[in-house]
Structures are given as C-alpha cells and as structure tokens.
Amino acid sequence: MSLDFHFNSPVEVLDLPLLREHQVHVSVKRDDLIHPFISGNKWRKLKYVLTRAREEHKHTLVTFGGAWSNHLLATACAGARFGFKTYGFVRGEAVSNPILTMCRLYGMDLQFVDRTRYRDKKTIFDQNFLEQEAVYIDEGGFGQAATLGCEEIVHELPQHFDHIFVASGTGTTVSGVASAIINHNLSTKVHSVPVLKGGDFLKSDIRTLGVDPDMICFHTEYHFGGYAKYTAELLAFIKDFVQSTGIMIEPIYTGKSFYALMDLISKNYFATGDRILIIHTGGLTGFLGMYDKF
Numbered sequence: 001m002s003l004d005f006h007f008n009s010p011v012e013v014l015d016l017p018l019l020r021e022h023q024v025h026v027s028v029k030r031d032d033l034i035h036p037f038i039s040g041n042k043w044r045k046l047k048y049v050l051t052r053a054r055e056e057h058k059h060t061l062v063t064f065g066g067a068w069s070n071h072l073l074a075t076a077c078a079g080a081r082f083g084f085k086t087y088g089f090v091r092g093e094a095v096s097n098p099i100l101t102m103c104r105l106y107g108m109d110l111q112f113v114d115r116t117r118y119r120d121k122k123t124i125f126d127q128n129f130l131e132q133e134a135v136y137i138d139e140g141g142f143g144q145a146a147t148l149g150c151e152e153i154v155h156e157l158p159q160h161f162d163h164i165f166v167a168s169g170t171g172t173t174v175s176g177v178a179s180a181i182i183n184h185n186l187s188t189k190v191h192s193v194p195v196l197k198g199g200d201f202l203k204s205d206i207r208t209l210g211v212d213p214d215m216i217c218f219h220t221e222y223h224f225g226g227y228a229k230y231t232a233e234l235l236a237f238i239k240d241f242v243q244s245t246g247i248m249i250e251p252i253y254t255g256k257s258f259y260a261l262m263d264l265i266s267k268n269y270f271a272t273g274d275r276i277l278i279i280h281t282g283g284l285t286g287f288l289g290m291y292d293k294f
C-alpha cells in the first residue's frame with residue numbers, strides 16, 4: 001500500500017464583505033480535508049518520515065506529545081492506516097480525554113511520563129527501543145523530513161499568490177512552505193502566525209530546519225495569551241467566521257491565524273488586488289477540549 005492519500009486538498013475562494021470592501025482575494029488551502037484524524041499539516045509532516053521508515057523496514061513509530069496533541073492522534077491513525085505499531089509518550093500525569101481514547105482505539109500504546117523525565121525524550125526512546133527497529137518522531141512532528149512534506153503544499157497550488165499565511169507551533173510547516181517558495185524562485189511573501197507567546201525560539205528552530213527566518217514575516221501579536229489561551233474576542237470571531245463561511249476553525253491554531261489575517265486586512269496591511277492564501281492546517285479535534293466554550 002503506497003504511503004499517500006492520492007488527493008490534493010482543494011483551494012477555495014472566500015467571499016466575505018470585509019474582503020470586497022478592502023479589495024483583496026483570499027483563498028483557503030483546505031488541508032483540513034485531507035483526513036479527519038491524520039489532520040492537515042500533521043499528515044504533511046508524517047508523510048516522508050513514514051516513507052523512510054518503510055524503506056528502512058522499520059515497523060514501529062515512537063512519538064511524544066501533550067495530552068491533547070493533534071500529532072499523537074495523527075501518528076496513531078497513520079500507524080493504523082499504513083501498518084505501523086505506534087507508541088505515544090504523553091507529558092504529565094495520567095488523564096483521560098477523547099484524543100487519548102482515539103489514540104488507543106487506533107492501537108497506540110500510551111504511557112504517561114512526568115514532566116522532568118519527559119524533557120529528555122531521546123533517553124526515553126533509547127531505553128525502550130532499538131534504533132534499527134523503531135523510528136523516533138519528535139514532538140509535533142518537528143524535523144527536516146517533515147518540511148519535505150510541507151513543501152508539497154506549495155507544489156499543489158493552481159495559481160500564484162502574493163502572500164501565504166500559516167499558523168505556527170514548532171515552525172515546521174511554515175519552514176516547508178518557505179523552502180518551496182525559495183526553491184521555485186517565487187515572489188510570494190510567507191507569513192507565520194505563532195500561536196505561542198514569545199516567538200523567538202521559533203526563529204532559531206526554523207534556522208535548524210535550513211530556512212532563513214528573515215524571509216518569513218512573523219505576526220507575533222496574535223497568540224491571545226499563549227498556547228491554548230483565548231479571549232472572548234477570539235471566540236466571537238471564530239463563531240462568526242464559521243457561521244459565515246461553513247469552514248470550521250478552532251481556538252488553538254486556525255482560529256488565531258484566520259483572526260490575524262482578517263485583522264490585517266481590516267487595517268489595510270495589503271495592497272489592492274493582492275491574492276492571499278491561508279492554509280487551513282486542520283486540527284479540528286482541538287475543539288474536543290473546548291467544546292463548552294461556545
């Protein structure tokens with residue numbers, strides 16, 4: 001079975017009064033439609049890691065994450081789909097929630113590790129697995145092989161865009177996008193909306209992935225207090241956006257990136273006629289931890 005979904009996520013044009021008023025074109029790359037649980041950029045990041053694992057005849061994937069990690073769930077589901085045994089090390093005390101239940105349902109073996117031990121993930125791997133048999137996948141899918149898959153987002157685009165926006169956690173997705181823009185000599189400006197407070201670590205991480213962070217425009221003022229933090233204004237924006245487009249977004253990642261884009265449009269950040277693409281990075285299961293906030 002080949003390691004792909006044989007499906008390019010569609011690009012959809014948004015039609016909203018704000019966009020007509022400011023005369024900009026906004027399209028959404030619907031990576032949320034790739035798969036319900038191997039969601040969006042998490043599939044992009046896993047694709048070449050899994051491809052390499054298969055080539056090297058490794059049958060086990062080992063990865064790490066918080067109790068609400070989209071990456072853990074994506075790895076569990078991809079393991080079931082493509083024939084790998086999966087192990088997930090979860091940061092912190094034992095808890096139960098719908099994400100972890102789905103991970104188990106997909107066959108992932110979960111172990112909780114206290115925060116001190118969790119800091120040294122490589123040691124946890126080395127104590128439990130053999131390098132020849134198992135693949136170490138970093139938290140959030142961060143890594144060089146992961147950027148390769150994210151480059152394909154740009155390869156799939158049907159037309160030129162002046163700007164591309166993406167939400168950033170580890171910065172892997174935006175690095176892949178930026179790297180494809182450079183490789184193809186495109187003039188597209190790449191924008192990152194960090195969802196964590198203090199985006200400086202992000203720049204050095206992006207550099208370790210081989211991309212010059214100075215070519216990316218960071219909009220660091222849209223974290224709403226930090227990772228998984230939100231305000232009433234963010235929730236109101238999400239509700240309004242979902243109701244006026246039919247496209248679901250959530251408060252942890254896409255709510256913040258879409259908010260940032262719409263806010264910049266309302267402040268006349270763009271030139272008349274600009275063509276803007278925003279990547280819907282998926283992760284809608286993030287809602288499961290926040291369903292009672294709406």
Ligand SMILES: *Cc1c(COP(=O)(O)O)cnc(C)c1O
Pocket residue numbers: 040041042070071140167168169170171172173174253254281282283284
């Ligand atoms: C994990 C995730 C991100 C962050 O991607 P990075 O490559 O870590 O920057 C963005 N959006 C969604 C929906 C995610 O699940």
